[in-house]
Amino acid sequence: MSTPAPSPESSPEPKPKRRLQRRYFIAIFAAIAVVALLMYFLNRGMESTDDAFVEAHILQVSPQIAGQVSKVYVDDNQEVKAGDLLVEIDPRDNQAVYDSASANLASAEAKYAQAQAQLSISEAALQQAKFEVENAQANADNTDKELKRSQELRTRGVISQQDLDNADTAQRTAKATLDGRNKRVIAAGAEVTMNQAAVKSGQAQVELAKAMLETARLRLSYNKIYAPQDGRVTRKNVEPGNYVQTGSALMAVVPHDVWVVANYKETQLDHMRNGQPVEIKVDAYPALHLTGRVESIQKGTGARFSLLPSENATGNYVKVVQRVPVKIVFDKLPTDTPILAPGMSVIPVVNTR
Template sequence: MSRLWTLGRHQWFVLLVGLAAGGLSFYWWWDSRTEVYTDNAYVVGNITPISSYVTGQVVALFVDDNMIVQPGDPIAQINPVEFQIAVDQALADYQQAGHAADAADVTTHYTTDDRKSMLVAAQATRAEAEQAVQAATVAVQTHGRLHEKEVEVLGALKAQMPGLVARQRNALFYYERFKSLAKSGDVPGQEFDNRETAYSEAIAKVESLQSDIKGAERQVLASELQLQEARVRLEQSRKALANTDATVGRAEAEQMQLTVAADTALGLRNQQALAEAKLRQAKLDLSNTLIRAPRAGVISRRTIQVGKTVEAHSPFLSIVPLDFDNVWIIANMREKQMPNVRVGQAVKITVDAISKQTFDGWVESVAGGSGSVFSLFPPDNATGNFVRVVQRLPVRIRFGLKENFENRIRPGMSTRITIDTAHYVRNSPHEW
């Protein structure tokens, strides 16, 4: 120990330099074990291209390059005149379709009532005609039986006539015989009177039977006429029933008009719905003539001017977001730097454009593959001579700030990042 105090100034300097070099070497060794650094890191963001939903001429422009806009701020106004005309035409078509549909509904309602009433009336008439046919059939049967009985009665009366006529002749024979015998006094006058009375009674019976026969003939004729009339009425009722069947058939066929009317009304309602959809589309197109910013950010790469016609769905400017929900860093790490890198580890960030400021961040995720596999022509190491090339994995890093530092951190900027693999600031179920 006493010898250290006897060292010269030069020897002390050499000793201090050696100690410093050793300390730096230890720090570098320890730092290389816990920290990973790269300057191949750039700010990336969700850049939003802005286009118009409709084609038209720009009549007003409200933004310029590098302006900061907020959600809903107007960007440009397309000439709305022709779109307003389209709205008016669509409105007129919609109203006309509505009136036509209403009229069709009324027609359907009255047609339904009318056709149903016709069918009910026709069915009632047919029921009456059926009853009339049944009544006429019964009448024919009744008059037929009556006529048969009348004919039977007439036949029975006529069958009695020969016997009565024979009795009349027999009574006449005895009357004339006893008359001559009475004149000669061979028989008493009382016997003659009896024969005369018998003869008169025979004549009376024949005349009475003849009268009954004539009456029966009149009854037969009358019943025959009634039977013919009943048959005529039956035929007429059958024809009437046939006519009512035809009427019912027509009424049933006209029920199809209800379906036609309902289908017509439905078609007109569909046309009204189509006209309403066209009206909504026309109103939407009119509202889309005023183009608004969908998000906050910086206007960039504006290509439109007042008076220029923009095409639908053709981008004419971009909005570059500045909020840290849409801005992050992609650090392309070498493979050999990745063994200890995990999601949630703390990161120190330096932006070249803000070199005096250091920002905190954290590892959010690691890409699914190296950058080369997503290139236009990915390498195929199975062909040609093999050359081993160290690959880089894109690592997404989020800023720890809630708001963009003075809105100065913007996509495309170069950064330098240092990942502290020994320090975690976020918890994650995934290591990568």
């Protein structure tokens, strides 16, 4: 005897359970939609990029003269202050040049002083010669008058011929003396002119010697290389005994003043402006959160300033979204901020609202 199949009325449909599941899924979808909508409104106007790096003005330390390194005063990653002595090059060659230039200056100054003394003597001699000319001229004038008077007296027979001859001789002697004094004035004037030229030449030699000494002093100062700025020594590539050439890289000094260069897509720049606040995350320090602000936006894409800019006049042009460098400066960094080294990756988020 077979068992009869249950009728449809005997198996009740679980409608309440299905209804509960439907409500559950609707609630989940609604929650997801609310969260998505909330995230959209919260992140609207927040522009971020992972194509961003820490930058700084890294200064290369190079010698201005060639020579053998005698001393190195710093090590890699050492903190230095602007003006700290970093490297010293053997100064003996430049010291010898400096000493020679100093001696040349002393010799030039001595010759210049001697020329000035000679000029003073010759000028005094010229004044004396002019004074003697004045005396000789006065004497000649007197003898001329005396000769004329003697001639008149002789005509009247008051004096003898001898007296007239004596007056004539005195007049001739006074004239000869005056001529001699005038020649001495001319000679003394020539001596003054010559000594004036010697003084000018001596002065020029002194100035030349001073310039040579300053050049030697400057080259001697190049033997000591100082830190150009506060910072940390990196890429040290010099040891005592090395022979270095002018301009060769000895080390670099990385300053503490750093900033961020973020390469944003051109489509992200519509509402970006200078001064907008920025939140900065550093890949090396996940727990570190820094703040800053947009300082400037480069007037040109990174590709436009590359070594080999792309040529778009060809037939195989493919449009790609360009990136524009944006400079972001940090707000005041806490004193316990870890090292922010140039080249570190960061993620800046600019609030453009």
